[in-house]
Amino acid sequence: MTQADTTQAGTPAGRPAMMPADTPAVPVTLVTTASWTEAEAGLEQAQRRFAQALGFTPKAGSLALLPGPDGTLARVLYGLGDPEAPTYDRLLVGKLLGLLPEGIFRLENAPDPAEAALAWLMGSYRFGRYRSGGGTKARLAATAGIDATEVERIAAAVALGRDLVNTPANDLGPAEIEAAARGLAERHGAAISVVQGDALASNFPLIHAVGVASPRAPRLIDLTWGPADAPRVTLVGKGVAFDTGGLDIKPSSAMLLMKKDMGGAAAALAAADMVMGAGLRLRLRVLIPAVENAVSGNAFRPGDVLPSRAGLSIEIGNTDAEGRLILADALTLADADGPELILDYSTLTGAARVALGPDLPAFFTEDEALAEAVAQAGRTAIDPIWRMPLHAPYASLLDSKVADLNNVSGGPFAGAITAALFLRRFAPKTKAHGHFDLYGWNPSTKPGRPEGGEVQTARLTYALLKARYGG
Template identity: 65%
Template structure:
């Protein structure tokens, strides 16, 4: 069903004029003297992001004017209309000026209206939008719902979302779409040969686990999604300072992105054999916590020296990636809130990705721009692999230096994927520190819409 904020009946819908500095004069001339005078009195200027709600003669709303990027702008934000949906008065609105991309404008309306209401009540956001011509309301609604699922997971604090809670969320999603789920929990991880997932999560009072979801035809193209599910990261024995620990409820943002993507894919009915792997742990501290200097076995058979217990995400991902690799899928995608180095390099809004497949990289760059889910390629620079050398094990899981942290993390993960036809790693932030159009402050699902677009293009009917 379409999203409750979307309607098809345009009767009595209030117009939204999208204006630039070049077009504002023409639009203003068509307004009533009252509306035109009100805009002037409010000091409205047709600059990108500024808007004014115009009155009519009866004291109601005549319409809304929103400034957008004009001729010569370096970039036109297709999510610009998402600025409005969370703040307009209740009612139904329509675009009187066609947006540059009607589908993305509609999606931004839904994404911008998102609010996390589990613990704090607030006013319902009832600004509804008439679906523009040519927009698939069902598809846009599915994507918005999947993003909301992922945002809710990231925003939920660890006291209500530890590994058992993440498992419950995965099971609920699987039940909704008819997927199969198996979960390996606690000491069964050792018997199942997932020693690094067990080691990272064993200090918590809530047992670590590997969530394994499968959906779609067995003979379809095999696509496996791996999401880092560290539900809270203290840093372990290399404990984080308080400022760094404050947002660590979001360290399962990779799992949230994976589940959101799964929701999109299964809801779209793509004819692929989808597998979702989520190693779900809490990196806690107790007498059983793993230590710096420990040497851990791995599912791949590589021995791994622990350089720092605060780099736990790549350890749990490595065991899950090794499992994914065993059936040589057509594509392996992993999402992880992995390194601060990625944020230093590219900031919170632009996740880096790393792959050895140049054709895949080109598709990701193109589609990221097309669906406004931008990413940036970093190199898997082979000479940096020597930074992971260990004197006592096959590999150290961190470089130990200050340079190329995101790249060396990806090079570590690459050692565990050898049979898959293609592999791409996303080092996401999963958080919006300052609200953007269509992206409220808080938990965010990054790169999932992009991969959904890729799978639709490659495997859609």
């Protein structure tokens, strides 16, 4: 699979990078409402007058290109606004790429230099697999003193995950998701095994049932990395390469973005890339059930009763609630290993989007310490989530008259909660289990977040595990 062109000029394909810190570059002075007075006083007199003539202020997104004595670009002023304002955007530097001319630039006076550099690199992402051009010609020189390798590693992992989500389903099916996981395994020295096709039927019957209708064989991808005696952490990502809805088929309008229904797998792989690249001391496991939910004569049906790896029987109330089925078998495998922590990622419910919109993934856990740590990691990484309740009484909405439980509640209420409660049934031993219900897509371009596929919660996960396991 060809990677998208997410790079600046002169960098390896697919690996966003900065120029060395000693590269000659035009300074970009970042100013807030609090720092502007001092920054203005530090300008050369001619530049100060030029900025005044332009009417430059430090409001968010304001820009001034200041010439030198010879008329060439000598300095850029860029406003960040008020860091204390509720609407302050810590990734605002990511908007600069569309405002600057060709050249090499260096960020100065950033409240957090590493954060600003990451915003720039994430904002430089372009998905160029199917069309040429459109990339930025502005390049960034590293700021002295930041860990440029760390920043580049995070940006590259984000680009990898975005590429996967943005690739249409005709070029990204279960086999290509596996290929992406194998590529990561090879790069980081991880082990990987795959159970595929009819071999799933006995041990992973739900994954098999969901994926069997597609000519592209379903599979369970199992990647492990790190010392065997290190703390064990397992990431589980929903890898539905395309979701027709199955026999409960979606309307065409609801199918248009279903290439992103493997966004949970992309987030898990992106987070794993960051963790392995940083060498954190943990035993990492990544489980990805990869399927296509298609329609054919052997598709699973509404009303079917399916076995699961956990031994629970599942009545199918709706074939379009397939993600929780494949995650159930993967979570059962994860739970049996007794990890310290399980995190699962999925584009699971429209109910979560109705409640929180596209920017805020819903997060569910019974573990109060984990909930606090995840919230803090989200703030640190500028990768926000919102905790939703695992309201236990709603579990009765999943009761079935013919099986141990139904895969849907059958009603209009609490859809994200009942989905999370369904998943919780399949990891009963692991107290520290967190479930992310994410959108996996930026509906419009925002600073550092171009329109298109997004690996929500991947940077949060890395910040969480880095805080816990060092590196």
